[in-house]
Amino acid sequence: MRTYKKYMLTMSVVWAVSFVLFVLAYFLVISPQLQVKAQLVKEVVEKQQEYNAAVNAAQEDNKKKLADEVDGLKSKLGDYAVEFEESANLTFDISRIAADKQVGSFTVKTTEQSKDADRDKSAPKYLQENRIDISFASNFGQFASFLNALERHRPVIFVDKFKVSRGTQGETVHEVDMDLSVLVKKRPEG
Numbered sequence: 001m002r003t004y005k006k007y008m009l010t011m012s013v014v015w016a017v018s019f020v021l022f023v024l025a026y027f028l029v030i031s032p033q034l035q036v037k038a039q040l041v042k043e044v045v046e047k048q049q050e051y052n053a054a055v056n057a058a059q060e061d062n063k064k065k066l067a068d069e070v071d072g073l074k075s076k077l078g079d080y081a082v083e084f085e086e087s088a089n090l091t092f093d094i095s096r097i098a099a100d101k102q103v104g105s106f107t108v109k110t111t112e113q114s115k116d117a118d119r120d121k122s123a124p125k126y127l128q129e130n131r132i133d134i135s136f137a138s139n140f141g142q143f144a145s146f147l148n149a150l151e152r153h154r155p156v157i158f159v160d161k162f163k164v165s166r167g168t169q170g171e172t173v174h175e176v177d178m179d180l181s182v183l184v185k186k187r188p189e190g
Contacts, residue, residue, distance in 0.1 A: 081127055081183040082155045090182055093153065094134060101146040103136040104173070125186075131160075132180040139172045150180070157182055 056062050082090060091108050098106040111131040138146065143164070150157045162178040 077185075079154050080156050081185050083185055084187045087130055087182070087184045090130075090157070091132060094132065094150070094157070094180070097149045097153070098134075098136060098146060101138075101142050101149060103138040103142050103146055103176075105175075106134070106136040108132060108134045127183050128186050129181050130184050132157075132182070133178070134180065135175065135177045137173050137175055139174070143174070143176055155182065 057066065091110065094108055095106065098108075109132070111133055136146075147159065147162075150159060158181045160179040160181050162176060165175040165177075
């Protein structure tokens with residue numbers, strides 16, 4: 001009986017030491033290898049997706065689809081941004097809209113870009129924002145009609161802010177100051 005207890009004690013110690021060694025081996029050897037394997041599998045999946053995308057892009061019908069999509073996006077950009085060469089015509093367009101809506105005492109001026117130097121650091125690479133200040137006198141109906149025409153203009157003219165003040169010509173005519181902005185494609189360098 002005493003031999004049996006000694007045998008069981010010895011076996012328990014051997015099993016306990018073996019278990020501790022197995023746990024240490026798992027955490028020090030096997031677990032890091034499993035993490036590396038998982039990372040490699042993830043990288044292989046990403047590279048396989050890139051490869052499949054490259055193969056698809058190389059096919060002629062996909063090239064045509066992508067070219068059509070780029071053309072569509074360029075035409076949509078035309079709704080929001082004006083070519084640099086045509087940006088000077090915007091003040092004439094705004095003046096024409098003002099004449100059509102019969103607002104009085106209309107003045108328009110472009111503001112300096114140097115005021116926005118801090119914004120230019122975070123600005124998109126191919127677009128810039130041009131600012132236009134206008135002022136005019138009108139009644140409410142003319143003002144609403146003019147504002148609506150500006151917002152429907154293509155390329156889009158953004159009305160940043162406006163201020164309406166009671167005019168000196170009577171109760172129905174008010175002075176309006178507006179700050180407008182337009183997106184302009186930057187001039188190609190070189």
